[in-house]
Amino acid sequence: MSGQMKRNGQWLEWDWPNEESAPATAPELLPPRAGSHPHQVRQWLLARSAFPAKWINRLFSVGGIQWEGNKLRLLAFPALDPHGDPLYRKAMLPGKSPVPDVLFEDDFCIVFHKPAGMPVHESAPGQTGTLDEAAARHLLSQGDPLTVRHIHRLDDDTSGPVLYAKNDLAQWKLDEAMRLKEIDRHYVAVVHGRLSKPSGTIDLPIGKDRHHRSRRRVTAGGEPAVTLYEVLKAGPKTTIVKVRLETGRTHQIRVHMSHIGHPLVGDALYGGDSRLLPHQALHGESLFFPHPLSGEAVNVFAPWPKWLSELQAAIGADKK
Numbered sequence: 001m002s003g004q005m006k007r008n009g010q011w012l013e014w015d016w017p018n019e020e021s022a023p024a025t026a027p028e029l030l031p032p033r034a035g036s037h038p039h040q041v042r043q044w045l046l047a048r049s050a051f052p053a054k055w056i057n058r059l060f061s062v063g064g065i066q067w068e069g070n071k072l073r074l075l076a077f078p079a080l081d082p083h084g085d086p087l088y089r090k091a092m093l094p095g096k097s098p099v100p101d102v103l104f105e106d107d108f109c110i111v112f113h114k115p116a117g118m119p120v121h122e123s124a125p126g127q128t129g130t131l132d133e134a135a136a137r138h139l140l141s142q143g144d145p146l147t148v149r150h151i152h153r154l155d156d157d158t159s160g161p162v163l164y165a166k167n168d169l170a171q172w173k174l175d176e177a178m179r180l181k182e183i184d185r186h187y188v189a190v191v192h193g194r195l196s197k198p199s200g201t202i203d204l205p206i207g208k209d210r211h212h213r214s215r216r217r218v219t220a221g222g223e224p225a226v227t228l229y230e231v232l233k234a235g236p237k238t239t240i241v242k243v244r245l246e247t248g249r250t251h252q253i254r255v256h257m258s259h260i261g262h263p264l265v266g267d268a269l270y271g272g273d274s275r276l277l278p279h280q281a282l283h284g285e286s287l288f289f290p291h292p293l294s295g296e297a298v299n300v301f302a303p304w305p306k307w308l309s310e311l312q313a314a315i316g317a318d319k320k
Contacts, residue, residue, distance in 0.1 A: 005293065007107045011066075012076035031070070038065040041072070052172050076167055077107070080145045082136075088145060090128055091136035099134045099141075103161055104300045108170040108292050110135065110148070111300045116159040116279050116307065120150055135164050147171075151178060151289075152185075155251065160187070160284020161302045165292065173292035184288040187243040188232070188304070189253060190281035190311050191262040192272060194239055199230040202256040206249045215269060216251045218259045225249045227256040235315030238265060242285070254280060265311065276311065283308050 004015050016031050032041050042060045046053055051074075059065050064075030082088035100118070104111040112131060114120065120131045135148045151163040151174045163183070165171035177183050207222025209215035216222075226246035233240045239262070243253050251270075257263060258270035266277030287300045304312075 007077060008073075010075055010077045010079060012074045014072040016070040016072060032067045036067045038063070038067070041065050041067045051169065052176075055169055055172055058168070076169055077146060078167075080147060082140060082145045085136075085145075087132055087148075088136045088140065091133045091140060093128070096133070096137060097129065099138045100131065102138070103302060104298065108166055109151075109174070110138070110164045110166060111161045111287060112138075112164065113302050114154055114159060114162045114284075115305065116157050116283075119156045120153045120162060131162060139166070151175065152183065152248070154284060155254075155280070155282070157279035158187075158282045158284065159302070159305050159308075160185075161287040161300050162284075163287060163289060170292040174289065177290055177292075181246075182290055185245065185284055186286045187245075187253060188283045188285045188308065189241050189243055189257065190265045190277075190308070190315070191239050191241060191257050192237065192265060193262050194234050194237075195229075195231055195241070195262060197231075200228075202227040202229070202260060204256060204259060206252060206255050216249070216255045218255060223247075223249055225252050225256065227252060229257075233312065233315075238311075238315045240312055240315075253282060276314070277307060281308065281311060 006013055032044055038060060042056055042065055045051060045056050056065070059075055062075065066073040080088060082092060100115055101113040102110060103113050112135065114131050118129065118131055119127070122130055122132070132150060135150070136145070139145055139148055146166045147168065149165050149171050151165055151171070154160055154162055163174065165174050174183070203226045204218045205220065205222035206216050206225040207219040209217040224247060228244045228246065229241045231239055231241055245252060254264055254267055254270045258267070263270045263272040265272050265281040266274050267280035268274045272280065283302070283305060285302055285304070287302070289298050290296070291298050
């Protein structure tokens with residue numbers, strides 16, 4: 001779509017150029033005239049496939065589509081009542097820890113740098129201290145209580161970037177990007193031992209471990225799982241590797257590295273030694289995603305946390 005897009009309060013607005021035209025064979029692509037009924041504007045938007053049809057129809061049902069002069073207005077940023085939303089009510093409780101660093105933010109999405117030890121979402125009734133709550137608290141501090149939802153997750157004890165959508169449009173677009181594998185994440189891990197090859201691919205299915213509720217394992221009946229790794233630096237007893245996932249199974253990196261005989265340092269659940277670190281040595285270093293409105297590539301880098309820098313120094317590996 002052409003024209004300038006910008007947020008104005010709860011509305012997403014386009015100033016449409018007057019000279020725009022459409023082929024005679026496709027008059028439905030011509031922009032609406034001043035005073036057009038919202039139904040006509042909806043039909044025009046659907047014909048152009050500019051946004052998800054479900055979202056456009058939902059906006060229409062709540063009076064969220066307007067055409068004023070040559071300006072299109074869409075109710076893309078409806079404010080929430082914080083006191084009526086369970087997540088925001090938790091975010092307003094006293095005694096909360098500071099909000100993690102924000103690595104990227106605009107009107108549509110936020111990327112937080114989640115520290116190790118913080119859960120992304122509530123996994124048990126009444127649990128507090130999640131990154132979801134921190135995201136809501138961040139928006140409250142800006143006086144902008146929007147519907148904020150995480151797009152992907154990290155294990156509680158894994159640090160790194162976590163992407164959030166700030167409205168329904170962004171959530172639908174980013175969820176679709178996840179489904180199409182257009183969102184990519186790169187990790188850094190510290191594993192036990194020295195790998196025999198400088199790089200490799202682990203293509204082994206992962207399923208639940210019927211003998212241990214919390215564990216996953218490589219099993220023929222599991223779901224396909226592909227992990228790519230590259231050695232960054234190797235010490236006498238441990239190695240720093242960069243890891244990329246082609247699939248997103250639970251505990252995938254931890255399971256695959258343990259299966260080939262190189263469990264993560266600190267990962268007692270999968271055979272790692274926790275004396276060097278009280279949690280698995282896994283950090284999400286970078287996140288790549290298409291912007292939910294423009295489609296432009298967004299690349300976000302999460303600096304190494306203190307525990308990872310200290311580990312690499314302890315094994316004599318210079319950080320790249």
